[in-house]
Each structure stands twice: as structure tokens, then as C-alpha cells.
Amino acid sequence: MHSLEALADPTRRRIVELLSERERTAxxxxxxxxxSAPAISQHxxxxxxxxxxxxxADGQRRIQSLNRAGLDEIGRWLETTRAFWSRRLxxxxxxxxxxDAKARRKSP
Amino acid sequence: MHSLEALADPTRRRIVELLSERERTAxxxxxxxxxSAPAISQHxxxxxxxxxxxxxADGQRRIQSLNRAGLDEIGRWLETTRAFWSRRLxxxxxxxxxxDAKARRKSP
DNA sequence: TGCTTAATTAAGATTAAGCTTAATTATTAG
DNA sequence: CTAATAATTAAGCTTAATCTTAATTAAGCA
Numbered sequence: 001m002h003s004l005e006a007l008a009d010p011t012r013r014r015i016v017e018l019l020s021e022r023e024r025t026a027x028x029x030x031x032x033x034x035x036s037a038p039a040i041s042q043h044x045x046x047x048x049x050x051x052x053x054x055x056x057a058d059g060q061r062r063i064q065s066l067n068r069a070g071l072d073e074i075g076r077w078l079e080t081t082r083a084f085w086s087r088r089l090x091x092x093x094x095x096x097x098x099x100d101a102k103a104r105r106k107s108p
Numbered sequence: 109m110h111s112l113e114a115l116a117d118p119t120r121r122r123i124v125e126l127l128s129e130r131e132r133t134a135x136x137x138x139x140x141x142x143x144s145a146p147a148i149s150q151h152x153x154x155x156x157x158x159x160x161x162x163x164x165a166d167g168q169r170r171i172q173s174l175n176r177a178g179l180d181e182i183g184r185w186l187e188t189t190r191a192f193w194s195r196r197l198x199x200x201x202x203x204x205x206x207x208d209a210k211a212r213r214k215s216p
Numbered sequence: 217t218g219c220t221t222a223a224t225t226a227a228g229a230t231t232a233a234g235c236t237t238a239a240t241t242a243t244t245a246g
Numbered sequence: 247c248t249a250a251t252a253a254t255t256a257a258g259c260t261t262a263a264t265c266t267t268a269a270t271t272a273a274g275c276a
Binding site (some may be wrong): 119 | 263264265266267274
């Protein structure tokens with residue numbers, strides 16, 4: 001269970017949020033923060049080790065994207081504590097559906 | 109967003125797992141680990157600050173139980189990264205329903 | 217009352233996380 | 247080939263996390 005450890009850091013959570021919008025190069029991510037490029041690179045190492053992010057090369061750029069594997073790991077942990085979590089997940093799922101329906105009504 | 113930080117530690121994750129089965133006193137939790145009582149007490153402080161655990165007194169015992177608030181915070185974060193996560197949540201939700209149905213068939 | 221049990225807070229040591237600058241690798245452009 | 251760009255790895259520093267033992271609080275019981 002590395003993925004929850006990876007998401008403990010606020011900078012790494014922000015990286016995941018940015019990548020959930022769209023893929024970005026390491027350099028683009030650096031511009032979004034006030035810390036050095038090596039610091040971002042190290043955070044990406046952690047996210048990669050946790051299976052949350054995948055990196056592919058495009059010339060001298062490194063394109064970062066979110067990876068399903070790390071999310072599955074969190075899902076699996078949620079299942080183990082399911083007795084308590086499941087009701088909450090049901091509620092969340094309903095909220096998501098309601099929001100989706102609302103969004104679809106606005107832009108069908 | 110303290111709850112993801114609280115769940116970064118493996119001991120605290122285990123505490124949450126144990127409490128998802130049933131409420132336990134601080135002393136019962138201590139017996140489940142190889143670390144000192146003060147260490148467990150400190151972990152419970154973190155979980156309490158994150159809103160994941162509630163503590164109520166019963167005489168000289170302190171009964172620990174899981175709290176909905178911390179889980180809601182994680183749910184909210186999942187919503188912010190929803191674009192990517194929602195499909196995963198749908199899948200997880202289906203799995204949970206399938207397992208529930210199976211369990212209900214065994215013991216109706 | 218005083219003694220025991222349950223749990224906490226306090227203080228200090230050790231380890232690990234996260235940041236920096238400097239050096240290194242690899243790719244593109246002149 | 248050389249210089250510039252993109253990103254990484256390496257080394258070292260600082261702060262924060264986690265554990266320990268010792269001291270403290272509070273409740274139950276002879």
C-alpha cells in the first residue's frame with residue numbers, strides 16, 4: 001500500500017489533481033509550483049513508485065499521466081474496510097450521478 | 109485535507125481497519141501491535157485530528173470508533189479529481205453491489 | 217484513604233521526508 | 247561539433263514524524 005503514502009504530501013496531491021485534468025510535461029508541472037525542478041522530479045519518482053503516474057518520453061520531454069494501477073490499490077484498501085465504508089461509497093456514488101445528470105442537462 | 113496524511117502511516121491504517129470491524133478501547137488496540145501504549149495514543153491523536161476517529165470515555169477506558177467526517181473529506185477530494193476517478197468509482201461500486209448480493213444469497 | 221489499572225502528556229533520541237544547489241544525461245538546434 | 251534546453255540523479259541540510267522511557271491524570275477497588 002504505497003499509494004496512500006504517496007498522496008499524503010500536498011504537492012503530490014496537487015500534481016495528481018493537475019494530471020487528472022490532462023497530461024503534462026515535467027516542465028509544465030514545475031511552472032505550477034514555487035519549488036525547484038529536482039523537487040518535482042523527486043515527487044514524480046514517488047508517484048511513479050506508487051503506481052499512480054506513468055511517464056513516457058517525447059524527445060527530451062517527459063510526459064506525465066495518471067495511472068489506473070495506483071487507484072486500484074486504494075480501491076482494494078477501501079474494500080478491506082468495506083464494512084464501514086460501503087454506505088459512504090453508495091452516497092458518494094449517488095452524488096456523482098446527480099452531478100453528472102445536472103451537467104448533462106446544461107450541455108447535452 | 110488531513111485524512112490522507114493520517115492514512116499514510118501503516119500503523120494508523122491498521123488501526124482504521126481494526127476499528128472498521130468494531131469499536132475498541134485504546135488498550136485493546138495496544139495489544140494488537142508491538143509498540144508502546146504512548147505510541148498508539150499518539151497515533152489516535154492524529155486520527156482524531158484528521159476527523160477519522162472519535163473517542164468517548166467509559167470510566168477509565170477510552171472507546172475508539174470510526175468517524176464519518178474524515179471519510180467525507182476523502183470523498184470530497186475524490187470528487188475534485190473526479191474526471192479521472194469517477195469511472196473507477198463506478199466499477200468499485202458495482203463490485204460492492206455484486207458482493208453484497210452474493211452475501212445476501214448466502215445468509216438472507 | 218492508598219494501591220492498581222487505563223490512558224495520556226512530556227521530553228528526548230533516531231530516522232525519514234522534502235528541499236536546495238551542483239553535477240550529469242540526453243535531446244534538439246545552429 | 248558545440249551550445250542550449252529538458253529533465254534527472256547526487257549530495258547535503260533542515261525539519262518533521264515516530265518511537266522510547268518517565269512522569270501525570272483520572273477512575274476503580276481493597
